[in-house]
Amino acid sequence: MAFLSVRNIVKHFDTHTALKNVSIDIEKGELVSILGPSGCGKTTLLRIIAGLETADEGQVIIDGRDCTSLPPSKRNFGIVFQSYALFPHMTVEQNILFGLNQQKNLSKEERKNRCQEVLEMVDLYDQRKKYPAQMSGGQQQRVALARAISLKPAFLLLDEPLSALDAKVRVKLRSEICKIQKRLGITTIMVTHDQEEALTMADKIVVMNNAVVEQIGKPKEIYDVPKTAFVANFIGTMNLYRRDQKIYGVRPEIIEITKTGKMREVESWKGVIEEVEFRGALTRVYGKLEDTKETICADIDSARAGSLVLDEQDQVYFNNPKSGIICYPDAQMPERNSL
Secondary structure, three states: OOOEEEEEEEEEEOOEEEEEEEEEEEOOOOEEEEEOOOOOOHHHHHHHHHOOOOOOEEEEEEOOEEOOOOOHHHOOEEEEOOOOOOOOOOOHHHHHHHHHOOOOOOOHHHHHHHHHHHHHHOOOHHHOOOOHHHOOHHHHHHHHHHHHHHOOOOEEEEEOOOOOOOHHHHHHHHHHHHHHHHHHOOEEEEEEOOHHHHHHHOOEEEEEEOOEEEEEEOHHHHHHOOOOHHHHHHOOOOEEEEEOOEEEEEOHHHOEEEOOOOOOOEEEEEEEEEEEEEEOOEEEEEEEEOOOOOEEEEEEEHHHHHHHOOOOOOEEEEEEEHHHOEEEOOOOOOOOOOO
16 A cells, blocks of 8 residues: 555636646655646645645545545644745754754653754754854755654655755755655655656656646656657657657657668658757757758767768758657647757
8 A cells, every 4th residue: 555645636726627636646765756837736736735725526545544634733744845934033953943842752852862863964063053044045945854854754745845946056955855865764745847856856756737647657767658748748858740640759869860861760851950059968959851841859979960060951861760759649739848
């Protein structure tokens, strides 16, 4: 049995449907990312798991117990918000002790030791006498994480925890959160709209769109075998094109470029290079297909790109292994991501 299950959750706000028959199973110790665009229902789902919103239909089962009607205080979770939600008039240490001091079963010494333990875990013990305003955004978020785990909750909820931080700090904190989560073995649910965040951190990803779950799977599975055209377009970069009333998708990194002619046992499309973009180890080549006038992009090794001498307006073949082309027979073309 899963540690945490949401079953057939439905939620309406006036005439708007926020969640439509959503079901997810989360195993003990997993870090699960709920990923999707703004307005897809992911934060509403997190709030229903926490008991901060009430579902119109469905159940929330935590460790075998039906918690659908329980208030947040009875669900034993820690939560970290995007805004940190620290008390500005309290020091770091006081922020952590605020919750611990409500635990009457803990002695003063136990509370103090627990505060020190979690601050050392997030590498902020030396900063314990500072106030939030004296700290960087990344440090404040680590304080919020320490406060959330100080009470040893059964599970942890992260609501867009890194979105307010700059890129370098986000990357560092991703790694730190993952290390702490694995060390504690705490079941964690993280809401994000950042696909890179989900792919690098999560054991399992739940992709949502328009109030429904589009796909659930491990990061590699979601990336390699997206089950819907929406997931294919939303996760990473995907060339999508329509043929014979069907939508096909092909990742740019599996496309080979040749100048002299078609390759065997592949689909080869003739086109013209519109732009060559150096990206370090890889070079992205943008082109327009001769027959359909569709845009295509390919990512190739920069050393190979250099040997091919690719320039704008060159005529080339974009060669796609048939095994790498995914078909979505009944799909509508999603709004295209920027390639």
